[in-house]
Amino acid sequence: MTFILGRKPQKNECSVSDILNVIEQATTNPMTRHVNEFLRAVMSNRYTTIMTVLNRLGYNAYVHPHNTEELIQRCGLLNHRPQRGTPEYYALNNYDYLHTIIMKDVPETIRETCLILLNCLHYLAREEGQPMFMW
Known part of the structure; x- marks a missing residue:
């Protein structure tokens, strides 16, 4: 944005x-x-x-905004914002860590969507020099 x-x-x-x-x-x-x-x-x-x-990267502007809303409704939001500088903060902004979690824990039916969204977030974060998630 x-x-x-x-x-x-x-x-x-x-x-x-x-x-x-x-x-x-x-x-x-x-x-x-x-x-x-x-x-x-x-x-x-x-x-x-x-x-x-x-x-x-696989993003579809007609499909993925809706999929993102569904994922948030299905999985929920974090109970708290991780504090900057904590291991949790760094883990939740680490592409490799999040990729591993998706591959290991996300149901196969939505895994591809999650990977596309992760790849897009990672790209945008790198382009803007920002973390993937702003807390």
């Missing part, structure tokens, strides 16, 4: 499945309804660039 918007997204802008609407809102003046066409083109180009890479 940061790459596409060129800034840190606000909490109400954090839905990847809604990114095209976010781009539209971010480039339209709410008072005058004037559209900044240049900014919209820049953001749309960034979106297309990142989606091209994610598609090569």
